[in-house]
Amino acid sequence: MAATIGSALAWWARSKGDRTAIVVDDASLTYRHLHDWSGRIARSLAERGVRRGERVGVLGPNSLEWPVIALGVLKAGAVLVPLNPRLRPAELRKVLDDAGAKVVVFPGEFGETVEATRALGEDFSAIEFAEFTALRDGGREDFRIDLEPDEPTALLFTSGSTGMSKGVICTNRTLLNIVFEASLTEEGLRPGTTTLLVLPLVFTPGLVWGLLMTVVLGGTIVIEKELVPGRAARLLGEHQVQAIFGVPLIFEAISRAPEFQEADLSSLRTAIVGGAAVPVSLLERWANKGVALRQIYGMTEAGGVATATLLQEAADHPDSCGDGSIFTELKVVRPDGAEAAPGEEGEILLRGPGVTPGYWNDPESTATALADGWLHSGDLGTRDEEGRLKFVDRLKDLIITGGINVSPVELEQVISTLPGVEEVAVIAAGDERFGETPAVIVKGDDSLDEARIIEHCRGLVADYKVPRYVVIRDQPLPRLPSGKLSKTAIREEYRDISERFEKVR
Template sequence: MSGTVIDALTYWARTVPDQPAIDFAGDVVTYRELDTWADGVAEDLTARGVRVGDRVSFLGVNSLEWCAAALGAMKVGAISAPFNQRMLAGELTTLVEDCEPTVVYCDSALRSRLDEVHATRGTFTIAEFEHDVRPLRTGTHAAFRAPLTEQSDPTAIVFTSGTTGKPKGVVFTHATIAGEMHEWALMEPIEQNGLRPLLVLPLFTAAGIIWGISRTTLHGGTLLLQPGFDPESALRVMIEGRATTLTGPPILFEQISRVPGFTDADLSHLTTAHVGGARVPSALVGQWLARGVQLRQIYGQTEIGGSATAMPRHEAADHPDKCGFGGIFTRIRVVAADGTDCTRGEVGEILLRGPGMMPGYWRNEDATRSALIDGWLHTGDLGKLDENGYLTFVDRLKDMIISGGLNISPAEIEQVINRLPGVEEVAVISVPDAKFGETPAAIVKKVEGLTEADIVAHCNDNLADYKVPRYVVFVDGALPRMASGKISKRDLRDTYSDVPQTYPKVR
């Protein structure tokens, strides 16, 4: 598989110049306009010293400017390395130290955070979406001569939280993006220029920059981009924009189904509805099936390109807990602790390989060696295969919390709380949440004089808001431990499974 996202952008700008490329809450930019806009960004980046292989980062909410900046960076041959706009200065510093961007684009409202990072790590230039990208939309720009690149060259880094608490940068190459999208195009046929994904998730995720911007551009489709997730707006745009694809965690589909008018909505144009990140409740499947939409469980990780497998349409209703058997080119194994393949129905670690598999983590050889072994991605997730080879996801070995579709590392929160004077033991676990699906709960060995409010305030000062625990539980005595000496989170989850019912929310 050859070619790049920029090759596709140039092609569609010539062949369907007036085709809407992105519809951002009613503000539409065509392929001709988007290509020219990206040319202007590429010129600006070149003037700022950006060259092939340099990193360009983005810090901001979903916007047309964000998209144009990312495509401009790709035109230069730079590596797009987006940041989560909810991160605070300390968290951003870690990412800046890791990927060493030459330029960071940001929303004006977030400039102060970057200024704080720049004060100690002043190796990058700050540019603003409003002042440096938006004016280029209406300018006249010569076609930028994109440099020739190898298919194995990195083009994007997507940071994902790890169990160690430090984010890891998943590398996407031109080949992994093209290969992943080619495989899914074979499995999920798309009419030429007919792909119309509704994207309500953040652009800094793989769902955004890879499955939103890159996939839509490769197919010459129209990205129905929203500033964020609002259930009423999502349903309205889904209907009026005749969206063909919607992907997200179950909570997204649940909240849309509660919007007045959902039960009468014509959703016949929504041909693909993939649900990942958590199991799909049977009742939710029934609600969407009544509208003619089959919710299909998917499984994957950013490290495999995002999605590795989806339940076939004709079987999804009967098996809402299963995730399919892989793709045309994607393979699945489930192995025991000794590396041997599990028998059918036996729980083990899920291993994957396929065209979207990362070549490794950015500047993290140890993590790469642990994840990629003998050509297989070791996911750290538990699952089982049935007699027909269908995968059922069982649990996360990594204890990751997925709250509202965003990954939260318990270890990162634990590290922050452990810095409070007097704290000796703390464990963060996932508990159910009606709004976000899951939310963090901090189990802390009692410290004299330390209150729940103290912990929340300390976390607010050091973590993005979505990572701050919604429950804090103080316990007398030591936390349970395994024979290895590690805190037993399984015992804690069993003991505190009723936290939302027995403890008040602290925020």
């Protein structure tokens, strides 16, 4: 079966070998070089004993090596498991165990993290980036093991509302379907598109809509190691960037940089924003530069972007997320499954060619999420008379901070292990910069203070999960008749937490 990410890369290496594929800082790779280098990595993995279908974790921040190694994993016939570099060892261990990964590739500076992760469970093979960096130069290399269209080729782990990480399965078929659908509309991506990526490669937007979309369409991806707003504004003009995507935080930061006013944005054709509420003032700021920011709705299970505001409707319907895509349908339903009337709130359901076939080794969650042939999002929305979707809220309790999911249950479990904690609830607090940020409400004894709770969290979870608000109370938290904490009552009591309490960090 030749319809794979690897076969697309091989085609561009043959037909447009001198075209620039990847740019990171002052370094760049042509398609010929990218194909050969990733092929040598694939062969090396196979020679090390990595078998077809085996899960391989790739850890680390954005770099020149990361995307090449990721492509090497795919070309080795293995299953790519991107690992968030901000996770702590216990969090990494959970993902690796869930995936059944026996190999982890990492940059040298993560050596201590990898060893600490190793110590928490079964051993795994650890390979430093440097061993694959040494393969950068060499002869032609066409090594490639193609998986069947519906075999898993990547697992993208996303937090669930239960606090349990779930591996969303991507196959060559779903990934190529996402690319195909995205390239069919006038405002969509095209072969040869230049994209600026200021998001981490390890998440769905960076991996699927950044790297893999670029490789399949033979484009150029300019990868930034971190967001530097003024530099990003300059790069948009210097590279004649045609596509950029991200959470509102990114577009806000770029638009506030002094360089934005003088930036040449004339080449920018596709600018999509999502993952949090999008202020109208932000849309207006980019519109004044001739760029229509199009709001999207999507989720990892649907390939990242399921629907986006049509270009011609961006100005008149700024709070709309469009009405689906060419092949992706959506509907809003009542609790009984009947379609909601226009303007009536209900759960958002999706179906289309980019929807995941399920969760890794989790048939129960798969059956629940994909009931009746539709992906049940757990999100609340409405549709207008013309079918345009408006996202309202999450039925789930997930907190989205800066576009990254944080599970309240996970944080509650971590904080509950701190001596002195009797009850704990984590809710979302409004935040001007990140959209939302975790806030913790605790009932405990006199030994507790904000500093102890924050320090405890810092040692166990990534920094973006550490609460920015801590409230310690001596009264029990509200509960339901069943005995469970009443999150509805807690959220209502602390709906203005960001106004009543000071941030603790």
